[in-house]
Amino acid sequence: xxxxxxxxxxxxxxxxxxxxxxxxxxxxxxxxxxxxxxxxxxxxxxxxxxxxxxxxxxxxxxxxxxxxxxxxxxxxxxxxxxxxxxxxxxxxxxxxxxxxxxxxxxxxxxxxxxxxxxxxxxxxxxxxxxxxxxxxxx
Numbered sequence: 001x002x003x004x005x006x007x008x009x010x011x012x013x014x015x016x017x018x019x020x021x022x023x024x025x026x027x028x029x030x031x032x033x034x035x036x037x038x039x040x041x042x043x044x045x046x047x048x049x050x051x052x053x054x055x056x057x058x059x060x061x062x063x064x065x066x067x068x069x070x071x072x073x074x075x076x077x078x079x080x081x082x083x084x085x086x087x088x089x090x091x092x093x094x095x096x097x098x099x100x101x102x103x104x105x106x107x108x109x110x111x112x113x114x115x116x117x118x119x120x121x122x123x124x125x126x127x128x129x130x131x132x133x134x135x136x137x138x
Contacts (some may be wrong), residue, residue, distance in 0.1 A: 013116040019104050020059030023071060023106025050074045058108060061117020068108040075102035
């Protein structure tokens with residue numbers, strides 16, 4: 001399994017970008033009705049702006065940790081406020097995407113932006129090495 005370790009940065013980068021872009025697409029849909037599902041109330045409209053902004057930031061790797069924490073919390077609130085009323089089982093209530101996004105973004109919050117991110121480039125350029133950067137890869 002050590003042979004797969006060399007791909008971990010690349011796979012994490014792909015996960016972060018795809019999850020962020022898909023999340024931003026949900027936000028586009030809720031805010032502008034881009035894909036035919038405009039927001040039906042203010043709660044979903046505000047959530048849509050959060051999805052659009054945090055998804056874009058996560059995909060770019062800019063302000064990754066705060067964006068991921070906000071996105072994760074937003075999805076937790078969305079699940080318990082909208083989906084859990086129907087059922088606590090996500091597949092039954094239609095909240096499976098909210099649960100997946102919640103846990104993926106919580107992982108991103110704890111893992112950090114990764115090597116291929118604007119956060120990493122800005123930290124390297126400033127000379128300050130944050131605690132989340134792996135000093136062996138600088």
